[in-house]
Amino acid sequence: MNVPQDLKYTRTHEWVRIEGDIATIGITDHAQDELGDVVFVDLPEVGTSLSPGDSFGSVESVKAVSDLYSPLGGEITEVNSSLEESPEKINEDPYGEGWIIRLRYSGEAELLSPEDYQRLLEEEQ
Amino acid sequence: MPASLIRAKSRPGRRGYTLPAPDVPEVPPEKILPEGALRKERPDLPEVDEPTVVRHYTNLSRENWGIDTNFYPLGSCTMKHNPRANEAAAAIPGFARLHPLQPEEQVQGALELMHRLAAFLSEVSGFPAVSLAPLAGAQGELTSILMIRKYFEDAGDEGRTTVLIPATAHGTNPATAAMAGFKAVEIGLDERGCVDVGELEEKVDETTAALMITNPNTCGVYERNIEEIASILHRSGAFLYMDGANMNANLGRMRPSDAGADIMHFNLHKTFSTPHGGGGPGSGAIACSERLAPFRPDPVVEERDGTYRLVRPEKSIGRVGAFHGNFGQMVRAWSYIRMHGPDLKEVSDLAVLNANYVRARLKGTYDSPYEGPCKHEVVVQPPKGVKALDVAKGLIDRGFHPPTIYFPLVVKEALLIEPTETESKETLDDFVGAMLEIAQDERLEEAPTHAPVRRVDEARAARRLKARW
Numbered sequence: 001m002n003v004p005q006d007l008k009y010t011r012t013h014e015w016v017r018i019e020g021d022i023a024t025i026g027i028t029d030h031a032q033d034e035l036g037d038v039v040f041v042d043l044p045e046v047g048t049s050l051s052p053g054d055s056f057g058s059v060e061s062v063k064a065v066s067d068l069y070s071p072l073g074g075e076i077t078e079v080n081s082s083l084e085e086s087p088e089k090i091n092e093d094p095y096g097e098g099w100i101i102r103l104r105y106s107g108e109a110e111l112l113s114p115e116d117y118q119r120l121l122e123e124e125q
Numbered sequence: 126m127p128a129s130l131i132r133a134k135s136r137p138g139r140r141g142y143t144l145p146a147p148d149v150p151e152v153p154p155e156k157i158l159p160e161g162a163l164r165k166e167r168p169d170l171p172e173v174d175e176p177t178v179v180r181h182y183t184n185l186s187r188e189n190w191g192i193d194t195n196f197y198p199l200g201s202c203t204m205k206h207n208p209r210a211n212e213a214a215a216a217i218p219g220f221a222r223l224h225p226l227q228p229e230e231q232v233q234g235a236l237e238l239m240h241r242l243a244a245f246l247s248e249v250s251g252f253p254a255v256s257l258a259p260l261a262g263a264q265g266e267l268t269s270i271l272m273i274r275k276y277f278e279d280a281g282d283e284g285r286t287t288v289l290i291p292a293t294a295h296g297t298n299p300a301t302a303a304m305a306g307f308k309a310v311e312i313g314l315d316e317r318g319c320v321d322v323g324e325l326e327e328k329v330d331e332t333t334a335a336l337m338i339t340n341p342n343t344c345g346v347y348e349r350n351i352e353e354i355a356s357i358l359h360r361s362g363a364f365l366y367m368d369g370a371n372m373n374a375n376l377g378r379m380r381p382s383d384a385g386a387d388i389m390h391f392n393l394h395k396t397f398s399t400p401h402g403g404g405g406p407g408s409g410a411i412a413c414s415e416r417l418a419p420f421r422p423d424p425v426v427e428e429r430d431g432t433y434r435l436v437r438p439e440k441s442i443g444r445v446g447a448f449h450g451n452f453g454q455m456v457r458a459w460s461y462i463r464m465h466g467p468d469l470k471e472v473s474d475l476a477v478l479n480a481n482y483v484r485a486r487l488k489g490t491y492d493s494p495y496e497g498p499c500k501h502e503v504v505v506q507p508p509k510g511v512k513a514l515d516v517a518k519g520l521i522d523r524g525f526h527p528p529t530i531y532f533p534l535v536v537k538e539a540l541l542i543e544p545t546e547t548e549s550k551e552t553l554d555d556f557v558g559a560m561l562e563i564a565q566d567e568r569l570e571e572a573p574t575h576a577p578v579r580r581v582d583e584a585r586a587a588r589r590l591k592a593r594w
Contacts, residue, residue: 034537036514038584039583039584039587039588040587040588060587062583062584063514063531064534087588088584
């Protein structure tokens with residue numbers, strides 16, 4: 001399973017890319033593989049304020065609907081609205097075109113390193 | 126081969142039936158109907174002869190896969206045998222031809238049956254009050270939670286804003302809580318697949334209106350702490366609602382009221398063997414404590430001096446359906462209960478025995494996430510590298526309806542198998558044989574190969590839904 005080294009992760013299988021004070025968030029390769037074909041993404045509104053651990057939307061696949069949890073607190077500055085038409089981007093390119101939201105984050109949060117996340121995946125197997 | 130649409134068999138001018146010449150004067154439609162009600166073009170209906178229509182639908186019906194043709198181990202939603210005696214009872218003209226607006230004095234027999242059925246459900250659940258009005262299980266849930274909401278409104282307790290939902294809940298439970306205006310809060314599980322009592326204690330507070338629990342839960346596990354759970358809720362002034370979808374495991378063995386629940390719904394269409402699932406309508410009767418009884422929906426049947434009447438409970442939440450509930454299902458449920466009489470508990474005993482037989486025989490090949498005996502359904506996981514979806518497709522090739530897959534959500538690659546009480550050992554052995562064979566099948570990803578429709582593109586089907594043509 002692809003676990004890029006330049007990202008941070010959560011125990012609920014989201015990834016975070018931090019650039020300055022902007023965090024881009026999506027779901028991991030493992031998460032998309034577990035979900036199967038994604039058919040719908042419920043996106044939040046730009047401007048929504050989140051606390052770490054808040055649910056900000058959901059991903060629906062042919063198997064299940066799963067909540068998305070924000071790894072960080074902050075305000076949503078952008079959502080990937082192309083997912084409304086093409087949710088399959090999450091399956092095809094979870095770390096690239098399949099990103100879900102960007103937020104201007106505030107404060108620190110407990111995130112997993114790629115090594116820790118890899119270990120978590122091995123434990124879950 | 127998939128059947129073609131009947132439209133493909135249409136030929137211009139072909140008729141199945143010709144109406145005789147009218148024996149009253151013809152009136153042009155535009156003379157008696159407003160313009161908005163008139164079609165601008167003729168309807169594009171298929172033009173076919175009668176034998177073609179009969180063959181088309183008969184051939185389609187032969188593709189049906191149901192409990193009358195095959196074993197149907199559909200966990201979480203009991204697709205059980207429908208005894209034909211139930212159907213005979215429901216077809217008695219005195220029941221089948223009633224009109225819901227007939228005056229009470231003309232329908233005393235029907236009202237008496239409803240009253241007696243309510244008494245049976247009262248006996249089975251341990252609750253003093255029953256309503257037969259809800260038209261399906263999910264509506265029974267909603268009715269129950271609306272009653273709880275109204276109870277708190279009536280008591281002036283405005284702060285009850287949340288409903289707690291265990292991670293093993295049916296998907297309808299959080300939806301019900303949200304529809305009734307509550308915030309759904311999830312409660313996790315302990316290592317045995319039961320509600321985590323510690324987490325429950327942390328999350329119960331003065332904002333809690335109720336906990337919605339299914340017992341046995343959707344993992345097929347009996348909630349062994351049910352009485353403690355009830356007392357935690359009651360201490361904080363909240364209610365315990367029991368989702369009765371799994372009552373098939375409890376009949377005559379466990380009464381929700383004795384376990385501390387305050388209100389529950391039955392699925393008459395499951396537990397009491399009335400047709401469901403692409404067949405008949407549902408029926409989601411509820412049973413409750415004295416405290417909640419005044420809030421039951423309108424109407425309930427009351428008996429006084431041998432006369433039955435439909436009445437509105439004192440603080441009723443109002444109507445939940447147009448009339449008095451799905452009466453035909455009540456007749457079937459009543460018939461089923463009467464046929465079993467005091468031996469009704471054997472229904473549950475056999476359902477539990479069958480599920481455990483399947484569990485024991487699959488052990489070693491399919492993993493069980495929770496150790497120990499299950500109730501009337503068992504959740505298993507396929508061997509490593511095999512997906513639940515592939516097992517389901519492999520079962521179709523081997524002549525079995527697949528069980529529920531990917532539910533409960535807390536178990537990866539879940540297969541939820543519910544054999545029900547009427548299946549013979551031979552049927553269960555055949556099913557288990559197929560499951561064991563599938564575990565070794567290297568070409569499973571190609572299945573089904575013998576079905577009229579092979580693998581469908583589920584993502585496209587969900588996203589490009591074509592509900593009409």
